[in-house]
Amino acid sequence: MVTNITNLGRSGLSDWLIQRVSAIILAIYAVFMVLYLLFHPGLDYATWSGLFSQTWMRIFSLLAFISIAAHAWVGLWTVSTDYLKQAGARFAFQAVVMLAIFVFLVWGVQVLWGA
Amino acid sequence: MSTLQISIYRYNPETDSVPYMQEFQLDTQGRDIMVLNALEMIKQQDSSMAYRRSCREGVCGSDGMNMNGKNGLACVTPLSEVVKDNKLVLRPLPGLPVIRDLVVDMGVFYKQYESIQPYLQNDTTEPTMERLQSPEEREKLDGLYECILCACCSTACPSFWWNPDKFVGPAGLLQAYRFLADSRDTATRERLERLEDPFSLFRCRGIMNCVAVCPKGLNPTRAIGKIREMLLSNAT
Ligand code: SF4
Ligand code: SF4
Numbered sequence: 001m002v003t004n005i006t007n008l009g010r011s012g013l014s015d016w017l018i019q020r021v022s023a024i025i026l027a028i029y030a031v032f033m034v035l036y037l038l039f040h041p042g043l044d045y046a047t048w049s050g051l052f053s054q055t056w057m058r059i060f061s062l063l064a065f066i067s068i069a070a071h072a073w074v075g076l077w078t079v080s081t082d083y084l085k086q087a088g089a090r091f092a093f094q095a096v097v098m099l100a101i102f103v104f105l106v107w108g109v110q111v112l113w114g115a
Numbered sequence: 116m117s118t119l120q121i122s123i124y125r126y127n128p129e130t131d132s133v134p135y136m137q138e139f140q141l142d143t144q145g146r147d148i149m150v151l152n153a154l155e156m157i158k159q160q161d162s163s164m165a166y167r168r169s170c171r172e173g174v175c176g177s178d179g180m181n182m183n184g185k186n187g188l189a190c191v192t193p194l195s196e197v198v199k200d201n202k203l204v205l206r207p208l209p210g211l212p213v214i215r216d217l218v219v220d221m222g223v224f225y226k227q228y229e230s231i232q233p234y235l236q237n238d239t240t241e242p243t244m245e246r247l248q249s250p251e252e253r254e255k256l257d258g259l260y261e262c263i264l265c266a267c268c269s270t271a272c273p274s275f276w277w278n279p280d281k282f283v284g285p286a287g288l289l290q291a292y293r294f295l296a297d298s299r300d301t302a303t304r305e306r307l308e309r310l311e312d313p314f315s316l317f318r319c320r321g322i323m324n325c326v327a328v329c330p331k332g333l334n335p336t337r338a339i340g341k342i343r344e345m346l347l348s349n350a351t
């Protein structure tokens with residue numbers, strides 16, 4: 001049993017599950033987006049913002065954003081513990097990643113519900 | 116063409132400050148001998164050459180090494196299988212500290228093996244004769260018990276290179292599953308708990324280098340998948 005405090009879930013199993021589930025959600029979101037764009041060739045601003053004014057689309061998008069955030073964190077945390085052998089550099093990298101993910105997530109919420 | 120060009124990793128910590136590659140010419144007289152036989156002929160040219168070997172028939176697991184970039188047992192690898200353009204490069208197993216020439220320090224590898232507690236654990240009362248197994252239960256151990264701990268797999272695994280102190284590695288995980296799959300072992304829950312953290316098992320990225328090199332034809336990746344399934348059904 002290896003313990004590690006910077007791993008949020010504290011469990012390899014939950015990390016593994018998060019990666020699979022978030023990947024599936026992102027795949028569905030991506031396919032939906034591609035199909036939507038294909039079916040709306042001359043897409044204008046009104047239609048696009050109309051799509052995002054609907055509650056289900058906001059929830060769906062927020063789900064995708066959270067999935068990206070979780071997926072990125074688990075993935076980059078793993079990369080950092082593989083390749084960054086110096087503890088200080090590793091912690092600094094993890095802190096920057098964490099901050100960036102947090103900022104993007106809050107910003108994403110603001111974009112979805114703002115304006 | 117029967118003169119073979121062999122280039123061998125040399126390092127003697129008492130005399131060399133850095134490792135180097137030494138070139139040898141070997142006349143095999145056109146015979147397709149094993150890499151270990153070739154090494155023995157070289158040792159007659161240069162008796163300072165150090166490597167491990169014992170059984171010379173793929174049973175003891177002591178002569179694992181890197182031959183033209185691929186791990187394997189020198190004693191059961193014919194030259195025809197590895198030699199390219201009449202050249203052969205021999206290096207110690209990658210990722211482990213070199214003690215001398217082709218001899219590596221297997222300490223961290225054995226430590227990981229020890230961590231999975233490779234012995235039968237059963238807290239029920241002992242039967243008078245023996246713990247019986249049905250032929251079907253016994254069959255579940257096939258493809259697991261045959262491992263000779265040669266370390267060819269773990270030292271071919273990038274995840275083991277980066278975290279040999281935290282990731283159990285394919286050899287240890289194959290043995291972990293060997294005891295998880297054993298109908299006579301009752302420590303299943305404790306065994307699974309020890310593997311649940313982000314490193315011990317989950318550092319496996321499924322690259323399958325381990326499967327590609329195992330000289331006994333075993334499949335650690337499949338065993339790792341089975342443990343993951345057990346962990347998943349245990350936790351959900
Ligand atoms: S699984 Fe195969 S390669 Fe790995 S230690 Fe066992 S015998 Fe060697
Ligand atoms: S499948 Fe897993 S254990 Fe095997 S070499 Fe790849 S990462 Fe290592």
Ligand code: FES
Pocket residue numbers: 167168169170171172173174175176177178179188189190191
């Ligand atoms: S010498 Fe025993 S396995 Fe090769």
